[in-house]
Amino acid sequence: MNPIYTGDIQAFHRFGFLWLVPLFPLVGAAINGILGKRLQDRFGRKAVHGIAIGAMLGAAAVAVGAFAQLLALPADQRFLLDTRWEMLRIGALKVDFAFALDPLSGMMTLIITLIGTLIHVYSVGYMATEKAYWRFFCYLNLFVFSMLMLVMGDSFLLMFFGWEGVGLCSYLLIGFWYTDVEKAKAGMKAFVVNRVGDWGFITGLLLLFWGLGGVWGVGAFRAQRPETVTVDAKHGGAAMQIKHKGDRAPEASVREVGVGPTMVFRELRDQISIKDASGDKPFSQQLADKTVWGLPLLFVVCLCFFIGATGKSAQIPLYVWLPDAMAGPTPVSALIHAATMVTAGVYMIARLSFLFAMSPGAMTVVATVGVLTALLGATIGLFQYDIKKVLAYSTVSQLGFMFVGVGVGAYWIGVFHLLTHACFKACLFLGSGSVIHGMHFLEHGAHGHGDDGHGGGGGGADPHAEPAHGHVSAAAGHGHQTPGHTVHAAAGHHAPSHETPHHVEPPAPPKPDLWLAPSPTDPQDMRNMGGLARLMPKTRLTYLLACISIAGFPVAAGFYSKDEILWKAFTNENTIIPGALLWLIGFITAGCTSFYMFRSYYMTFHGRPPTDEIRRNVHESPASMTTVLLILAAAAVLIGPVLGWPHAWGGHPLLESFLRPVFAAAEPLVKFNENLHATEYLFQGLSVLIATAGCLLARTLYIDLDRTRVRLEQMRNAWTGVHRTLFNKYYVDELYREIAIIPTLDFAKGFAWIDAHIVDFAVNTAGKVGRWAAGLGGWIDRIFVDGAVNGVSKLLLSGGRRAMRLQTGRINNYVLGITVGTVVLVFVAFFAGS
Amino acid sequence: MDAIFQIGLRHYLVVAAILFGLGLATVATRRNAVAILMGIELILNAANINFVAFSHYVHGGIAGQAFAIFIIVLAAAEAAIALAIVLAIFRNFRTIDAVETATLRE
Numbered sequence: 001m002n003p004i005y006t007g008d009i010q011a012f013h014r015f016g017f018l019w020l021v022p023l024f025p026l027v028g029a030a031i032n033g034i035l036g037k038r039l040q041d042r043f044g045r046k047a048v049h050g051i052a053i054g055a056m057l058g059a060a061a062v063a064v065g066a067f068a069q070l071l072a073l074p075a076d077q078r079f080l081l082d083t084r085w086e087m088l089r090i091g092a093l094k095v096d097f098a099f100a101l102d103p104l105s106g107m108m109t110l111i112i113t114l115i116g117t118l119i120h121v122y123s124v125g126y127m128a129t130e131k132a133y134w135r136f137f138c139y140l141n142l143f144v145f146s147m148l149m150l151v152m153g154d155s156f157l158l159m160f161f162g163w164e165g166v167g168l169c170s171y172l173l174i175g176f177w178y179t180d181v182e183k184a185k186a187g188m189k190a191f192v193v194n195r196v197g198d199w200g201f202i203t204g205l206l207l208l209f210w211g212l213g214g215v216w217g218v219g220a221f222r223a224q225r226p227e228t229v230t231v232d233a234k235h236g237g238a239a240m241q242i243k244h245k246g247d248r249a250p251e252a253s254v255r256e257v258g259v260g261p262t263m264v265f266r267e268l269r270d271q272i273s274i275k276d277a278s279g280d281k282p283f284s285q286q287l288a289d290k291t292v293w294g295l296p297l298l299f300v301v302c303l304c305f306f307i308g309a310t311g312k313s314a315q316i317p318l319y320v321w322l323p324d325a326m327a328g329p330t331p332v333s334a335l336i337h338a339a340t341m342v343t344a345g346v347y348m349i350a351r352l353s354f355l356f357a358m359s360p361g362a363m364t365v366v367a368t369v370g371v372l373t374a375l376l377g378a379t380i381g382l383f384q385y386d387i388k389k390v391l392a393y394s395t396v397s398q399l400g401f402m403f404v405g406v407g408v409g410a411y412w413i414g415v416f417h418l419l420t421h422a423c424f425k426a427c428l429f430l431g432s433g434s435v436i437h438g439m440h441f442l443e444h445g446a447h448g449h450g451d452d453g454h455g456g457g458g459g460g461a462d463p464h465a466e467p468a469h470g471h472v473s474a475a476a477g478h479g480h481q482t483p484g485h486t487v488h489a490a491a492g493h494h495a496p497s498h499e500t501p502h503h504v505e506p507p508a509p510p511k512p513d514l515w516l517a518p519s520p521t522d523p524q525d526m527r528n529m530g531g532l533a534r535l536m537p538k539t540r541l542t543y544l545l546a547c548i549s550i551a552g553f554p555v556a557a558g559f560y561s562k563d564e565i566l567w568k569a570f571t572n573e574n575t576i577i578p579g580a581l582l583w584l585i586g587f588i589t590a591g592c593t594s595f596y597m598f599r600s601y602y603m604t605f606h607g608r609p610p611t612d613e614i615r616r617n618v619h620e621s622p623a624s625m626t627t628v629l630l631i632l633a634a635a636a637v638l639i640g641p642v643l644g645w646p647h648a649w650g651g652h653p654l655l656e657s658f659l660r661p662v663f664a665a666a667e668p669l670v671k672f673n674e675n676l677h678a679t680e681y682l683f684q685g686l687s688v689l690i691a692t693a694g695c696l697l698a699r700t701l702y703i704d705l706d707r708t709r710v711r712l713e714q715m716r717n718a719w720t721g722v723h724r725t726l727f728n729k730y731y732v733d734e735l736y737r738e739i740a741i742i743p744t745l746d747f748a749k750g751f752a753w754i755d756a757h758i759v760d761f762a763v764n765t766a767g768k769v770g771r772w773a774a775g776l777g778g779w780i781d782r783i784f785v786d787g788a789v790n791g792v793s794k795l796l797l798s799g800g801r802r803a804m805r806l807q808t809g810r811i812n813n814y815v816l817g818i819t820v821g822t823v824v825l826v827f828v829a830f831f832a833g834s
Numbered sequence: 835m836d837a838i839f840q841i842g843l844r845h846y847l848v849v850a851a852i853l854f855g856l857g858l859a860t861v862a863t864r865r866n867a868v869a870i871l872m873g874i875e876l877i878l879n880a881a882n883i884n885f886v887a888f889s890h891y892v893h894g895g896i897a898g899q900a901f902a903i904f905i906i907v908l909a910a911a912e913a914a915i916a917l918a919i920v921l922a923i924f925r926n927f928r929t930i931d932a933v934e935t936a937t938l939r940e
Binding site for chain 1: 932936938
């Protein structure tokens, strides 16, 4: 008897306008990329950002329209598909150039287009004095295009295209000011580290593809729907029936369920959820049973994908590029390195939730790495002085939270945190950008009047510095780069035991130790700031709101997502390590988060401005920037209660029900302990408590540095080792330098040596042999071949000359010849005849 | 002795042979184009004698004599053309020396 297959097949509707969403930014990038310089020269900056923002508005409009279309559909049919053309067909594999919009990618698309638009507007003010204005907006549009390809592509191929595209744009934008070697290096670092992750992505993709082919054979089954249509499968010999569970057939419904190797997310999901008559899922079972190198294939595949995610989303061990990526312009940090690109890994795992849910081992790895990254990022963030570094490590940490969410199987909450984080972190970054914009005068003013108060040798007397040793003046004075200062700076650079002034490293002048004192020209160092609240009221307000949101107070969004993640981590029964441990680490991290965020807030906006210069020069940013800040701050507060009012409070989170169809295939596989609901209030209380504790501690220590400076110094001296280790980011960069970069370079040098000595030798020898052989050939040619040819011609010539002599032209000779010849013939005839 | 003095075929042939030999020697040895032509005339006339002699003594009839007449006409025509050529050569080369005018050789 033929088995009857049924399945929860994703219904979809055609929507022919989806492709316009990525098209707009692409066109914008193309125009600005090709004509941007001319436009800027002829029509001014307005033309450039007009095009860029216009493209973003167009994309956002289409995206909102599509999203409205999506919302109008029944929940389980929310899937818009826009197939443009067939991209490739190899055997049974068919991949279309198609865009898909389901609730998950719909949400991502809205984040990208709306926050992207805001950040474009913000950039108008922030980049106003930039020469290569057009280049910036070209890259920014190109990034949005790639990111949209990443989230809207309905297959691994398009996702990978976007994945690489955003990596490229990230590289271009981090190194936007490429004339600064450090920034160019940071871009390269991001690119190279991402390559490692991309290797994981593509390896996972190929393994999965291989596994699918191995499980079901190539082009094994084709089944038809809607309803119960029986089809003879060509190769399997079994007839299949696929029944759609939805009563109302969508207008354009799925006709066939492809079974076998596929690169389309929807098809993969469909075939995994196919059930046979007895209710088993034969295909997903077969996939789960498959092993590779003795390990479950799914585990290896998910691990590889997760490696890809760690690269893009800055998780241990590949997080090192993200803090350095802050070298890029601040709007870029907000858009790419906080709101969108770095969440691509989270998005991918959410998109592949049905695969990860089948592998508890992979879920454990994701959740563990996530929570450890959260802790690592938060602890490093505790004592950074660079405001953007604080935010960067905060991003690393928050991304860790998201991975905990998707790792323990609470997919919608991971995505929810992605959404809230996009709002409050974009707001924080843009706020810091506003501050840096205000503090910018330090960079310009430093060389001109470095003596009047905030630079030069007077660093030790500076009230804003946190002097710990006598070397502050030397370190600070190094900004002038004069030889005399260099000697002092070198002494300051080393541990206090190196007092000898002549101990100077000959090649490069050593950098000043930023742990001890800020560079007086650094507009990002919080020790150069203070008391900005009155000078930049709007920036301060929005920054404070975002801080409240990220720290996890129930009035703002961050609480709703982060707390729910911790709660789900605690109650989850999917990971191998106990949920309580995940919760504990996350809980500590939450406390650190609150501390470092409010520390940055108080150091920046409170206390006394360290110099009068600040009071005179710092001013609120232009309206284009503050408006954006206000919108984002409002979102950072409101999104949480609106979309994520928790179950425990008698609500039903909107976002959960919205995203549920996306995770429907994974939902039956993940389990949470539902009996603990009563204790959820306790946990929420604890969360608020530790957030408050962190906030109060930061307030006590940093609100008025004039009072607490001495105490801070004492504490720092007492805990020098810890403080210094954290400030130097656990020396991970140095460690990577030792274990990865230097060996790699040595490896490269080794190969360079092999290249120079062995390969080149072989090549040169081959060349020499060739030359010699050619010489021999030439000689043979000259002597023998030419000799033969010339010899023949010479023979003919000389023969001709000889023959020519016979023709004397003398009639007498001829007559003689005739006569003699005739006589001879006569004689011959005479004698022969006889 | 009779046989020797009795004029017969043999005498004619001897005369003709001598004539032919003289003509051949003239053609072979002289460089003057006119002299060579004269040698050719001798050779032709030697042939005529043979024709007439053989016709008279061996064959009978007048076929030999007719041939001789033709040859005389032929020789006249030949002489006319050859002398014209010689004249043309002289105009070009200012000489009728057969050795010096051997330009066709090249």
